[in-house]
Amino acid sequence: MQVYRCDELAYVTPPGRTLSEKLEEMGLDANDLAARMGYTPKAVNDILQGNCRITPEVAFSLEVITEIPASFWLRRQIAYDEYLAREYVKASLDNQPLWRKSFPEELDVRGWVRRGKIEGDDKSGLSLLKFFAVASPQAWDGYYKDAKLKVAFRISLAEVKDPYATSAWIRRGEILADLDPMEKQEQIPVRKRLKVALPEIIAFAAANKTLPKHEKRITYWTPEAEVVDDCMTGLQELCRKIGIRVLFVQNFKCAPIHGMYRWYKDVPLIQLHDRFKDRATMWFTFFHELAHVLYHGKKGICLQNIEITHNHPEKEDEANCFAQKCMVDAGFEM
Structure with missing residues (x-):
């Protein structure tokens, strides 16, 4: 039987795609899996299409049926969730190009921030968020411009x-x-x-x-x-x-x-x-x-x-x- 390792799989695909490949290898379809799990065919199809997250309960059921550890399915789900969250942040930054361009170019020259060069950030501005340790431009606004700088005596x-x-x-x-x-x-x-x-x-x-x-x-x-x-x-x-x-x-x-x-x-x-x-x-x-x-x-x-x-x-x-x-x-x- 093929040995499945989470780090060998593409993180950008939902775990349901891997499950579909395993079902094909086992000669099962969605209806068979639904019956074995005690779920409706629709619920199983949602899992296969990535419309429904794999919970610990589902992961354990898949371990019993496929003999692939529950930890594998959970890691695959976490990796996919992380990918979706990262893409969401990138998309939101793409909609706010003026915020990225407002910072001095010297940030790159000095090596304080390497926009477009670290971890595939491209021109998204993720490296700026990492530099400031904030989750979004809105969080930056709140911290630095709306008088929430972390001191008791607030400054805007x-x-x-x-x-x-x-x-x-x-x-x-x-x-x-x-x-x-x-x-x-x-x-x-x-x-x-x-x-x-x-x-x-x-x-x-x-x-x-x-x-x-x-x-x-x-x-x-x-x-x-x-x-x-x-x-x-x-x-x-x-x-x-x-x-x-x-x-x-x-x-x-x-x-x-x-x-x-x-x-x-x-x-x-x-x-x-x-x-x-x-x-x-x-x-x-x-x-x-x-x-x-x-x-x-x-x-x-x-x-x-x-x-x-x-x-x-x-x-x-x-x-x-x-x-x-x-x-x-x-x-x-x-």
Whole structure:
């Protein structure tokens, strides 16, 4: 007797087609199978045509009659269900081409998203859904544009000039953070450690006020190769000891964000872009975001150098004052 293995069969066909082939091999027809299963001929025909799913009960009956394990029929049904769901999502994305085209082309150039090159996604946009870890464009809208970004203090990217590029920058930071997990932090201990370490951070800024002569601008990554600024890596290591994550993430011309503060998976995150023209701008942005860690708790998400209405502008003013003081203490001219 032929041995049937699920992985040898085409997943795009319903399991009923395989059952039809087995019945032909056994010399049975649909009426014979219906009688042996105790089902009506119509019910069996629905199974053979793929109009009815194979349930565990049906799979066990088929095992008894065909001597093919119930697990085989169930795997075939799951594989076919997955294929139908995938095709449904692709079709829905095909009906929303503007959503796919709204994201910056740099996503492909940088290798963040390889639209049309991964797992047969073609131009469907499935790779974009995987990048953002959302099930549909509607879910993306709800999460990023309808103020459901996962923080207690909700923020809507619908207010920014380019929510698509902004969301990609935020999401890239999440992905990089997930690649290098940190222990969960408590707000009060982090603040205490930060207060103690602040003079060391300011001294580090004072020692790294200008770019090396051979560098035209601060950079952490280029399309040609990775170029690591020692100042950046040193700052990351210094803050990690405190329990603060610092990330440098390329932004986009259409969304020139300088920095962001938020708590991500119970770790305070300062996310900066990596193309500052000078160290002074970088340090001011960093100290601005550091103030949010020190004073403004876990419920907020703050984006700097981008047109967005902050619910608490006084917190932005407080962060600016803190940054200015740190800059003066570090010897920068303000």
